[in-house]
Amino acid sequence: MTAVQQKSTGLEQSETAPSSWRGADLGTRTVAYTERDAILYALAVGAKATDLDLVMEDRLRVLPTFALTLAQWAPDALGSQGAWDTTTALHGSQELTVLAPLPRSGEIALSARVGEVWDKGAAAVFEIVVESEYFVATWSIFAPGFGGFGGERGPSKPAGPSGDPAxxxxxxxxxxxxxxxxxxxxxxxxxxxxxxxxxxxxxxxxxxxxxxxxxxxxxxxxxxxxxxxxxxxxxxxxxxxxxxxxxxxxxxxxxxxxxxxxxxxxxxxxxxxxxx
Missing domain, CATH: 3.10.129.10 (Hotdog Thioesterase)
Structure with a gap:
């Protein structure tokens, strides 16, 4: 797991039970970006200068995972409201479903909500879902010390692949x-x-x-x-x-x-x- 990428806001931790966040509306936001942003992203995740359709405006194809930078505000927003301790929470897993190719540049309307909140005993796991016409992205945030509220444990960690890799x-x-x-x-x-x-x-x-x-x-x-x-x-x-x-x-x-x-x-x- 990796540390949740947000700074402490100085807000006092909420006394709200973790389960009460389930289904909470985190609002909507319109995010804008340019071709330059999409190209910088491609370079930052390892695109080469010879990958012209990832790094050149004339033939640009935007990497679908760029969506995750556009939607990062949603888990940050929930953390800033005191759903978990921003100094100890961990980004446990990530999902992305692509619905349509991202345009080269423009504005995208995003809506965010809290999905399930699982009780792992020693910790709670919060799912934050961000939706748009182009993608659905789901963050799973592992919050130590927030479990034990009597909720469902949720799905277990899946078994790893077996046999030699292909x-x-x-x-x-x-x-x-x-x-x-x-x-x-x-x-x-x-x-x-x-x-x-x-x-x-x-x-x-x-x-x-x-x-x-x-x-x-x-x-x-x-x-x-x-x-x-x-x-x-x-x-x-x-x-x-x-x-x-x-x-x-x-x-x-x-x-x-x-x-x-x-x-x-x-x-x-x-x-x-x-x-x-």
Whole structure:
């Protein structure tokens, strides 16, 4: 799991029971972006200068995972309302379903709500769902100390794939990858400042979990012989931190609907599907 990427707002923690947040409306927001933002995102998750349809305006295809940066305001909004302790909460997993290709630039209306709130005993798990005409994205936030409220435990962690992987490749991260990715809005110091990383027990700044997950889809797509912009579904669990400059092995197991995969020890239980 990775630390939830938000700063403490200074608000006192809410006395509201975690279960009362289930179904809460987090409002709507219209987000705007330019072709330059989409290109910066592609570079930040590992696109090469030769990937012209990811980094050149004239033929630009926007990576579907760019949607996750546009929707990051929703889990931040819930945390700022005191649903969990923003200093200890962890981003446990992420899902993305693509409904239509993102335009090269423009404005997108997003609506957000709280989905289920599960009681894991020692912690609560909050699902935050963001919907638009282009995608549905679901964050799962693990909140230590907020469990034990008598709710349902929710689904168990799925069993990992068995047998030898059908494909193997590597995710080669860049030394400056987090410095680029943070320019897309997640400015948490643990991704750039060694002193901040040390506070959470890390030897140096760590990769953004969403960056690692998205970056893994590029070499995965190349290995499958598909285009990363044809991604239609993605999910994964954040199991451990990764560091910029690391080379992370990717292992994949083909399934009926796509490919199950893992990225080193950082991303586990992941699944991706690509369209034509």
């Amino acid at each position: 494909l193997t490749t590597d995710l080669v991260t860049a030394e400056n990858q987090t410095a680029l990715y943070r320019l897309l809005g997640d400015m948490h110091h643990i991704h750039i400042d060694p002193a901040a990383a040390a506070v959470i027990g890390q030897p140096r700044p760590i990769m953004h979990g969403l960056c690692t997950l998205a970056a893994g889809t590029l070499p995965l797509a190349r290995e499958l012989g598909v285009h990363p912009a044809d991604l239609t579904r993605l999910s994964g669990r954040f199991a451990a931190p990764a560091f910029p400059g690391d080379t992370l092995p990717i292992r994949g197991w083909r399934s009926e609907s796509g490919v199950d995969f893992e990225v080193g020890g950082a991303i586990t239980g992941a699944h991706a599907e690509f369209g034509a």
